[in-house]
Amino acid sequence: MSRVFEEIAREAAEKAAEKAAQETAIKMAKLMLESKKLSYEEIAEFTQLTVEEIKELDGKRTA
Structure with missing residues (x-):
């Protein structure tokens, strides 16, 4: 049982x-x-986000 809890915690x-x-x-x-x-x-490239995610963030920022 302890193994199950360890897996859940991990x-x-x-x-x-x-x-x-x-x-x-x-x-x-x-x-x-x-x-x-x-x-x-x-x-x-620096953040490991996608270009689409960056564009979306930029759109939210300027909206």
Whole structure:
């Protein structure tokens, strides 16, 4: 039974880490967009987000 709890805890920790990484990437992308010095492609490369996600963030920022 302890093994089941360990697996559940591991999966929860992985999901939390993934969510935190995604949130950090979004924050960094927004800062990069505000600087107006980088292209969507460059921001995507640095943040590991897609160009489409970057464009969407930029659209939300200016809307």
